[in-house]
Amino acid sequence: MADECSLFSEELVNSPRGSITASHLLEYLFCPRFTYFEYVLDIPEHQEKRFKVEQGRRIHEKIRKINPGYLRKKLGVKEKKMDVYLASPLGLRGIIDEILFLDDGTAAPLDYKYAEYHDRTFKNHKYQLVFYSQLIKDNYEVPVTRGYIIYTRSKNKLTEVPIKEEDFEELKKIVEGILNVIQNCHYPKPTRYKKRCPDCCYKNICERNI
Numbered sequence: 001m002a003d004e005c006s007l008f009s010e011e012l013v014n015s016p017r018g019s020i021t022a023s024h025l026l027e028y029l030f031c032p033r034f035t036y037f038e039y040v041l042d043i044p045e046h047q048e049k050r051f052k053v054e055q056g057r058r059i060h061e062k063i064r065k066i067n068p069g070y071l072r073k074k075l076g077v078k079e080k081k082m083d084v085y086l087a088s089p090l091g092l093r094g095i096i097d098e099i100l101f102l103d104d105g106t107a108a109p110l111d112y113k114y115a116e117y118h119d120r121t122f123k124n125h126k127y128q129l130v131f132y133s134q135l136i137k138d139n140y141e142v143p144v145t146r147g148y149i150i151y152t153r154s155k156n157k158l159t160e161v162p163i164k165e166e167d168f169e170e171l172k173k174i175v176e177g178i179l180n181v182i183q184n185c186h187y188p189k190p191t192r193y194k195k196r197c198p199d200c201c202y203k204n205i206c207e208r209n210i
Contacts, residue, residue, distance in 0.1 A: 020175055022094045022128050028178045029124045030196060032188035035181045037202045045201055074158075075148070076103040086135040090175070096132045099140075100148070107136050110148040117151040121161050125149055127174065130167045 027034045037043050079101040087093040098110040109132035113125060129147030136144050144163060151157045180186050190197075190208050197203050 020092050020178055022131050024178050025127060025131050025174065026124050028174065028181070029127060031191035031200065032177065032181060033190050033206055034200065034202060035178060036187055037205065039182045040185050043202065043205070075100060075108075077101070078103050086139045088135050088138040090134065090138065090172070091179075092131060092135055092138075092175070094132065094135060096135065099136055101142070105142070106145055107140060107142045108144060108147050109133055109136060110150065112150050112152060114152050115154075117154040117157045117159060121149070121159060126161055127167075127171060129161050130163055130171045133163050134168060134171060 038045055077100045081099045084096045084099050096109050097112055100108045109129055133144040146163055147161045149159050
């Protein structure tokens with residue numbers, strides 16, 4: 001199977017569970033074919049050339065270095081850890097912007113987004129938090145019932161996102177979908193949201209747009 005699939009994804013192809021990151025998750029949720037083109041056909045994304053991405057990274061680093069002390073009081077934070085690399089027996093790994101340990105005995109991931117808040121939490125933002133929550137649960141053995149996002153383009157608006165047990169079950173299904181594409185060289189159906197296609201770097205090779 002490794003010979004048939006991309007050498008770039010050799011770790012994912014050979015591992016029984018793979019090594020899934022939050023980037024894999026976000027790309028798959030954007031469109032499953034994104035995962036196929038990048039990790040099976042080994043066609044680079046060249047994300048670094050997109051102005052919005054680079055601008056977001058710079059602002060992200062600037063904002064997150066500011067320690068908003070009000071968060072401790074507002075959220076009941078007893079302890080905070082920043083830039084924490086974690087790996088899970090489920091085959092997940094990643095660096096969490098902040099882990100908040102709260103006075104009710106739970107923990108919560110906090111993620112910074114270079115984005116505007118539009119009165120709801122998008123699925124990709126939510127499941128990135130669920131992804132980080134799974135890592136926290138597996139490494140610290142504490143319950144995680146919510147996560148937080150700071151939207152830097154909406155005056156650093158803080159939003160709370162409830163996380164339920166069924167969200168963790170859905171995360172497992174998403175991970176299995178990612179692994180099916182990469183390990184089995186499965187060519188998936190495209191996203192049902194056609195409005196995403198014009199912003200996709202693979203639009204010129206996806207037959208939906210040819």
